[in-house]
Amino acid sequence: MTARIIDGKALAGALRGKVAEEVQRLSRSHGLVPGLAVVLVGSNPASEVYVGSKAKMTALSGMRSFDHRLPESTGENDLLSLISRLNGDSAVHGILVQLPLPPQIDSQKVIAAIDPGKDVDGFNPTNAGRLATGLPALVPCTPVGCVILAKSVRPTLAGVEAVVIGRSNIVGKPLAQLLIAESATVTVAHSKTRDLPAVCRRADLLFAAVGRPQLVRGDWIKPGATVIDVGINRIDVGGKTRIVGDVAFDEASLVAGAITPVPGGVGPMTIACLLVNTLRAACAIAGLPAPAL
Numbered sequence: 001m002t003a004r005i006i007d008g009k010a011l012a013g014a015l016r017g018k019v020a021e022e023v024q025r026l027s028r029s030h031g032l033v034p035g036l037a038v039v040l041v042g043s044n045p046a047s048e049v050y051v052g053s054k055a056k057m058t059a060l061s062g063m064r065s066f067d068h069r070l071p072e073s074t075g076e077n078d079l080l081s082l083i084s085r086l087n088g089d090s091a092v093h094g095i096l097v098q099l100p101l102p103p104q105i106d107s108q109k110v111i112a113a114i115d116p117g118k119d120v121d122g123f124n125p126t127n128a129g130r131l132a133t134g135l136p137a138l139v140p141c142t143p144v145g146c147v148i149l150a151k152s153v154r155p156t157l158a159g160v161e162a163v164v165i166g167r168s169n170i171v172g173k174p175l176a177q178l179l180i181a182e183s184a185t186v187t188v189a190h191s192k193t194r195d196l197p198a199v200c201r202r203a204d205l206l207f208a209a210v211g212r213p214q215l216v217r218g219d220w221i222k223p224g225a226t227v228i229d230v231g232i233n234r235i236d237v238g239g240k241t242r243i244v245g246d247v248a249f250d251e252a253s254l255v256a257g258a259i260t261p262v263p264g265g266v267g268p269m270t271i272a273c274l275l276v277n278t279l280r281a282a283c284a285i286a287g288l289p290a291p292a293l
Contacts (some may be wrong), residue, residue, distance in 0.1 A: 002226070003256040012268035014291070015148070016061055017277045021289045023062040026282070034282035036094040036120065036274075037063035037086050041079065042072035042107065047098045054096070054202050057271050063278060064211050066092060076105045080113050087115040092280035093285055094120035099170075117285060119278040123169065131177050142209075143175035145269030146228050147182065150205055153226045153258045158183040161202055165189045165216070165246070166209035171230055175207060196220075208246035218251025227259040228250055230266050 026032045040051045051067070053219050058065040061074050068082060079097075086095050095118045111119075116126040122140035130137035146155075154160060162184040165171035172188060179186045191210075200206055200220040208216050209230035211218050221227060231246030247264030253259050260266055279291055 003253040004258040005253075006152060006226075006228075006258050006260045006265060008145075008260055008265040008268045010273040011108055011128075011152055012145075012147065014274060015269075016057065018293050019279055019291075020061045022279055022293065025290065026279075026288075027062065030216045030286065030288065031256055032282060032286055032288075033064055034093045034278050035090045036096065036278045037065060037068065037089075037093045039068045039070065039071045039079070039086075039095070041074050041080065041098070042102055044100070048093070049102075051098055054271055058278070061275050063275070064091065066265070069249045071143055072102055074102070075104070076109065077101060078183035079129060081111060083110065083113045087113075087118065092118065093282035094274075096274070103185060117280055120172065120274055120281055122277065128169070128174070130234055131174055132193060132266070133183065138279055138281060139178065140170055140174045141273035141277060142171050142266060142270045143178050144273045144276075145266055146171075146175055146207055146230065147178050148265065148273070149228055150207075150226055154205070156182075156262040157205065159183045160204045160269040161187075162207070163187045164204040164207045164209065165196070165200070166207075166211075166230070168209065171209040175209070175220050212245050212246055213244050214246070216247040216249040216252065218248060218255050223254055223255055224257040225255075227256045228266065229260050229262050232262060232267065 038051050038054055055065045055067055082112050082128050086092050096116050097110055111123045114124055114287050115125045119127055119138050124137045127137040131139055162179050164172050164176050167188050167190045176186050176188050189196055197220045203225055205226050207228045213233035229245035229247040234241050235244055243263055283290055
């Protein structure tokens with residue numbers, strides 16, 4: 001068996017196109033242009049690339065992009081003051097603080113300070129609680145993208161045996177909640193799970209989100225399963241840097257029914273879903289119906 005490759009770039013491009021159409025409609029009909037503020041503290045090279053990509057896609061969708069780049073030495077109170085100003089800025093509908101933050105800043109305090117209605121990362125405890133209780137919320141972008149990718153293969157996830165490897169607040173936990181809402185049967189596996197390969201072999205739908213390069217081997221996968229690889233890891237191969245996922249792609253693609261590549265799978269969907277969250281936040285703040293995307 002050779003797995004179908006799930007084209008995250010194409011799916012993300014189609015979603016961004018729908019967002020751009022909605023942004024034009026909002027601007028034309030209501031004079032509303034969604035605005036996204038991205039805050040980067042320090043000069044982490046990977047974060048700088050990611051923030052630059054977000055700003056580019058925001059502008060291409062017709063939204064306003066507000067970038068705030070602060071020095072590594074920025075104090076916690078200064079960052080909290082900026083967030084307070086952005087919370088009160090009517091031109092800003094989404095606020096994203098790029099993680100990780102320098103050690104002098106408490107990330108949880110910063111996340112909690114963001115207005116839940118502008119929390120387009122979906123990390124604020126209010127949004128996390130609303131998601132867990134089945135209420136409308138701004139949901140973390142990567143998990144939402146993962147579900148969209150899975151549903152491009154399996155339009156309904158009801159009754160599907162799903163395994164999520166990873167229990168982070170950013171991916172694993174919210175992804176499990178989204179899958180439960182889709183009526184999947186969900187197992188969350190992690191570093192303390194006994195016989196992880198056997199747990200993975202049960203999965204019709206396997207999500208790998210642990211940040212360990214090529215952890216999931218081909219013989220961990222149920223034949224015909226759908227595999228969504230969230231990992232982005234840089235490894236050295238013959239003196240050159242190569243980006244790989246948490247899944248051993250070459251092995252897995254011989255067993256799985258469908259699989260996401262790395263890069264080109266989950267990554268593009270994450271940014272597209274950020275634009276969706278910003279659009280939805282703008283509509284909610286303006287008292288307009290949620291966009292049909």
